[in-house]
Amino acid sequence: MITVKNLFHSYNKDGNYQVKDVSFDIEKGEVFGFLGPSGAGKSTVQNILTGLLQLQQGEATLGGYDVKNMSKDMFNKIGMSFEQSNVYSKLTAKENLHFYGKLFDNPTRDPMELLKLVGLADKADIRAGEFSKGMKHRLTFARSMINNPEIWFLDEPTTGLDPSIAADIKDIIKQKNKEGITIFLTTHNMFIADELCDRVAFIVDGEIKLIDSPENLKLQYGDKLVKVEYFQGDQVLQKTLSIVLPEDKELLRNIIENHEIRTMHTKEATLEEIFIKVTGRGLI
Amino acid sequence: MFKRIWIIFIRDLKVNSKDFISLYILLIPILFAVCINLFAPGINDTTINLALIEGENQDQVEYLQRFAKVELFKNTEEIEKRVEKRDAIIGIIPKIDGYYLMSQGDESQGIVDYAKLLVSFYELDIDTEDSKGELMEFGRSVPPLKKSLVNTSILFISVLGGMLIALNIVEEKVDNTISAINLTPTSRTSFVLGKSVIGVLYAVFGSIALLFITGFGRVNILQLLLILLVTSLLSILVGFIQGLTNTDIISAAASIKLLFLPLIAGVLSIEILGDKWQKFFYWNPFYWAYKGNDIILAKSGTWGQILVYSGLVLLLSGIVFIFLAPKIRKGLE
Ligand SMILES: Nc1ncnc2c1ncn2[C@@H]1O[C@H](COP(=O)(O)OP(=O)(O)OP(=O)(O)O)[C@@H](O)[C@H]1O
Ligand SMILES: [Mg+2]
Numbered sequence: 001m002i003t004v005k006n007l008f009h010s011y012n013k014d015g016n017y018q019v020k021d022v023s024f025d026i027e028k029g030e031v032f033g034f035l036g037p038s039g040a041g042k043s044t045v046q047n048i049l050t051g052l053l054q055l056q057q058g059e060a061t062l063g064g065y066d067v068k069n070m071s072k073d074m075f076n077k078i079g080m081s082f083e084q085s086n087v088y089s090k091l092t093a094k095e096n097l098h099f100y101g102k103l104f105d106n107p108t109r110d111p112m113e114l115l116k117l118v119g120l121a122d123k124a125d126i127r128a129g130e131f132s133k134g135m136k137h138r139l140t141f142a143r144s145m146i147n148n149p150e151i152w153f154l155d156e157p158t159t160g161l162d163p164s165i166a167a168d169i170k171d172i173i174k175q176k177n178k179e180g181i182t183i184f185l186t187t188h189n190m191f192i193a194d195e196l197c198d199r200v201a202f203i204v205d206g207e208i209k210l211i212d213s214p215e216n217l218k219l220q221y222g223d224k225l226v227k228v229e230y231f232q233g234d235q236v237l238q239k240t241l242s243i244v245l246p247e248d249k250e251l252l253r254n255i256i257e258n259h260e261i262r263t264m265h266t267k268e269a270t271l272e273e274i275f276i277k278v279t280g281r282g283l284i
Numbered sequence: 285m286f287k288r289i290w291i292i293f294i295r296d297l298k299v300n301s302k303d304f305i306s307l308y309i310l311l312i313p314i315l316f317a318v319c320i321n322l323f324a325p326g327i328n329d330t331t332i333n334l335a336l337i338e339g340e341n342q343d344q345v346e347y348l349q350r351f352a353k354v355e356l357f358k359n360t361e362e363i364e365k366r367v368e369k370r371d372a373i374i375g376i377i378p379k380i381d382g383y384y385l386m387s388q389g390d391e392s393q394g395i396v397d398y399a400k401l402l403v404s405f406y407e408l409d410i411d412t413e414d415s416k417g418e419l420m421e422f423g424r425s426v427p428p429l430k431k432s433l434v435n436t437s438i439l440f441i442s443v444l445g446g447m448l449i450a451l452n453i454v455e456e457k458v459d460n461t462i463s464a465i466n467l468t469p470t471s472r473t474s475f476v477l478g479k480s481v482i483g484v485l486y487a488v489f490g491s492i493a494l495l496f497i498t499g500f501g502r503v504n505i506l507q508l509l510l511i512l513l514v515t516s517l518l519s520i521l522v523g524f525i526q527g528l529t530n531t532d533i534i535s536a537a538a539s540i541k542l543l544f545l546p547l548i549a550g551v552l553s554i555e556i557l558g559d560k561w562q563k564f565f566y567w568n569p570f571y572w573a574y575k576g577n578d579i580i581l582a583k584s585g586t587w588g589q590i591l592v593y594s595g596l597v598l599l600l601s602g603i604v605f606i607f608l609a610p611k612i613r614k615g616l617e
Contacts, residue, residue, distance in 0.1 A: 051467075075467055075468050075469045082460075082464070084460065088295075088455070088459050090299045090303065091295070091299065099291065100464065103288055103468035103470050104469065105469055
C-alpha cells in the first residue's frame with residue numbers, strides 16, 4: 001500500500017539531511033509504527049508521503065500513486081491527523097468537520113457521529129478557539145476520518161491526551177484497522193507502538209535502525225527477566241533479575257533457598273528497553 | 285472546482301460576518317456613502333428653495349416637497365419679505381388662473397427654470413414615473429467634488445476587498461489550516477480563487493451600494509464592473525501577499541494600508557496637477573482606474589475608452605503579478 005525507497009530529505013537543501021536513506025514497505029491493512037525520539041524525522045517522512053513536503057530524493061508510492069506527482073483523487077483516499085492540531089478557531093467543532101467534509105468527492109461521515117466518537121458531542125456548537133489543547137487534538141483526529149480514508153496517517157495521535165481519552169482513541173484505531181484500513185502511525189510512546197502496531201521501525205537521526213514486529217523484537221532482544229518478591233523477617237523485598245546473567249542466577253538461587261517467596265513472575269523487556277539497546281539512546 | 289471555490293467562499297463569508305473587524309470593513313461602503321451625502325452637496329439633494337402660502341394648496345406643497353426645500357408663509361407679503369432676504373429662494377404665489385413665480389432677479393436661470401418646471405409638472409399631473417429622462421437632474425451637472433469623492437471611495441473599497449482577503453489568509457495561517465486543505469482534492473487554483481471571491485464581491489457590491497446611496501445609480505454598471513474587476517486584481521494580489529507574509533491581522537492591515545499611497549497619488553495627480561505632470565503617474569494602476577471611473581460617473585465614457593483604461597490597469601497589475609506569483613505559490617505550500 002505504501003512503498004518508500006531510499007528517501008532523503010534536507011530542509012535547507014544544504015547536504016545536511018534530516019531524513020537519510022529511509023526505505024520500507026507497508027502492506028494493506030497493516031498498522032505500521034514509526035518509533036523514535038523527538039527530532040528523529042518521523043513527521044518529516046509522513047509529510048513527504050502526504051505531499052505536504054516536496055519529495056527531494058528517492059521514490060515513494062501511495063496506493064499505487066507516485067508521490068512525486070500525486071493525483072488529486074488520491075487525497076480522497078487518505079486521511080491525516082496532524083501532530084499539531086490545526087482547526088479553524090472561529091468555526092465550531094461541527095462547522096469545522098462540515099466544511100472539511102465538503103471538500104472531498106467521496107461519501108463523508110456525519111460530523112456529529114465523529115464528534116460523539118471522540119467525546120466532543122456536547123461541544124459540537126462551541127468554537128474550536130475556545131477548546132483546550134486536548135479537545136482541539138481530538139477534533140483534528142476526528143476530522144482525519146471524515147472521508148473514510150483507506151490510508152490513515154496518524155502523527156502522535158494520543159500525545160497530550162488524558163489516559164481515558166487516549167484509551168478511546170486507541171480503541172478507534174484498532175477498530176479502523178479491523179475494517180482493513182492501512183495505518184501509518186508516528187509516536188515516541190512505546191506503549192502505543194507495542195499495543196497497536198503490527199510492525200515498528202526504530203528511527204533515530206533520520207535513519208531507520210531496524211524494522212520488525214514488537215513480538216519478534218521482544219523474542220530476539222529481550223532478556224527473560226524474573227521479578228521476585230520475598231520475605232526477609234517481616235519485610236517484603238523485591239528484585240528483578242536476569243535469568244541469563246550468572247550473578248543474577250546465583251542470587252536467585254540464593255533467594256529461593258533461604259527465603260520464603262511471596263510472588264515470582266517472568267517479565268518481558270519493554271520495547272523501550274529494546275530501543276535503548278538497539279539505538280543506544282532513549283525515546284525522549 | 286466551482287463547488288470547492290463556492291465552499292471556501294461561503295466559509296469566509298460566515299466567518300467574516302461574525303468577526304468584528306471584518307464586519308466593520310463590510311459596512312464601510314455604506315458609511316462612506318452616508319458621509320459623502322452629508323458633506324458633499326448631492327444630486328438628489330436639490331438646493332432649490334421654494335416659498336409657498338400655508339394651507340393654500342396642501343397637495344401642491346406635498347408634491348413640491350419631494351423635489352425642493354419648501355418653506356411656508358402666512359401670505360404673499362411674508363413671501364415677498366422672505367424672497368428679498370436671501371437669493372436662492374423662489375416664491376410661488378397663487379393668482380386667479382394659476383400661479384406666478386416671484387424671484388429676486390439674480391437667481392441662476394437654471395434654478396428659475398427648475399421651479400417653473402416643477403410647478404408646470406404639478407399642474408399637468410406629471411410624476412417621476414412618467415419620465416423617460418432625468419427629471420431629478422434637470423439643468424444641473426454632477427458636482428465635481430461629489431463625483432471625485434465617490435470615485436476615490438470606489439478605489440478605497442477595492443483595496444479594502446484586498447484587506448478582507450488578507451484577513452482570511454492570516455486566519456488560515458494562524459490556525460495552520462492550509463496544510464489540512466492541501467490534503468483534500470482542492471487544487472491550489474481553487475483555493476486561491478475561493479479565497480478571492482469575497483474580495484471581488486465586496487468591491488462589486490460595496491461600490492454599487494455606494495453609487496445608489498450617493499445618487500449615481502444610473503451610471504453604466506457594466507462599464508463600472510469592468511474597471512472594478514481589473515482594479516480588484518491588484519488588491520487581491522496585495523491581499524494574498526500580505527496575508528501570507530504576516531502572522532497577525534494588524535501587521536497585515538498595516539502593510540495593505542501602503543496601497544493607499546499610490547491610490548491617493550493617482551487621485552491627486554489627476555485632480556490637482558497640470559497636464560505636463562500627468563505622464564509621471566502613468567505607471568500607477570489607480571491613476572487609470574480613477575480616470576475610467578471618472579468618465580463612467582460623468583456618464584460620458586464610451587466602451588472604447590473604458591476598454592483602454594481597464595486594459596492599462598490589467599497590464600500594470602499583470603506586471604505586479606509576475607513579481608508576486610512565485611511568492612504566493614511558495615506561501616501556500
Ligand atoms: N521546517 C523545518 N525547517 C528546518 N528543519 C526542520 C523543519 N522541520 C523539522 N526540521 C528538522 O528536521 C528534523 C526532524 O524533524 P521532525 O519534525 O520530522 O521530527 P519528529 O521525529 O517528528 O519529532 P517529534 O517527535 O518531536 O515530532 C529535526 O531535526 C528538525 O529540527
Ligand atoms: Mg513529529
